[in-house]
Amino acid sequence: MPRTTATPRKRKSKICSEYAHLVPELPNLDLPEGDGEPLESDWHVLQIHLLIELVYQHWEHRTDFFAGGNMFIYYSLEQARSVIEGRPLYKGPDFFVVKGVDGTKPRKSWIVWEEGGKYPDVIIELTSPTTARKDKEENLRLYAEVFGVSEYFWYDPDKDELRGYRLVDGVYEPLEADERGWLWSAQLEAYVGVWEGVYWGRRRRWVRLWDREGHLVLTAGEEAERERQRAEQEHLRAEQERQRAEQLAQRLRELGIDPDL
Known part of the structure; x- marks a missing residue:
């Protein structure tokens, strides 16, 4: 995953009862909210912002979801400690959506044990030469077996390649694109596809959403x-x-x- 631009900060973690009896150490962890390292490119920065904006536009009258990007997700003691020690096993996805939560609550990272054990319902990774293997191969296991993410997408801007997967009985099955090259996301209630046009003054190919009727969000x-x-x-x-x-x-x-x- 492209890396965050935030200045490293720490916060005390509060813990839900589901995790408290399993891992007593969690409440005392100081969890960094960023690593201060830059993203891969200006395209990655803008694409993340675009996806977040599109989901909030698509669901403009809803507050029962959270959409975030380029932020840490903490899901286990081992992984949290690895981040604290500066050798992160995992930081977080480029873009993700969690449904069935209070979307008005401010968050600087997603801490699973503070969110009732909820993981993302949708994740989109934007690959780069340094993350392509992880995004295309390793994350398939992590997001299926550990996170249980219902839908996972990745886009390779260098190859202009978009792939999507839906979790079925604990295993990811590839989504089939329609004649337009779009992939239907049941979780987002929208198509995910690639659009060429201008965003923030830059003419590029962008991952975007279309509604059920095929209208661009x-x-x-x-x-x-x-x-x-x-x-x-x-x-x-x-x-x-x-x-x-x-x-x-x-x-x-x-x-x-x-x-x-």
């Missing part, structure tokens, strides 16, 4: 631009109608007919 900026264009077109139609009415009135006057009668 728009960013807030795209929605504002669409509304601006709609208002502009409406103004143009009104102006054209006014000009037609004025031309008709002028013709009536030329014929000696008062258009106001």
Whole structure:
């Protein structure tokens, strides 16, 4: 996974009862919220932000989910200690969604034992030359056997390759793309696919979402631009109608007919 840009900070962990009787050490851990290391590229930074925004746009009237990206996920004592000691066995995914939680609660990392034992329902990894093997191979086992993630996607921007998997009886089965190259995500209630266009001034190929009807889920900026264009077109139609009415009135006057009668 591309690495975080946050300045390393620590916090005390609170623990749910499900984990307290199993691992007494957990409440006393100081958990870093970031490692201060940069992401792989500007594309990775923007793509993560784009995915987070799209999910919140897609579910704009819902608060029962959390979407995050490039943040630590803590799920076991061994893994948490490895992060604290600076030799992390696992940091976290590029993008993930957890459903059935309080989405209004601020979080700087996802701590499984503080979230009632909940793991992500969807994970999307954005590969790079240094993470490709882990994202395409090793994570299949981790996310299936340890996390139990219902759906896992990865996108390789260098090869323009998108893959998706659905967990069936504890094993990932590949998702089949439709004729458009999109993969249906039952968890996100949307298609996941690749779109070429401009985002934050950069024309690239981006992983995006489409709703059930095949409409592109728009960013807030795209929605504002669409509304601006709609208002502009409406103004143009009104102006054209006014000009037609004025031309008709002028013709009536030329014929000696008062258009106001």
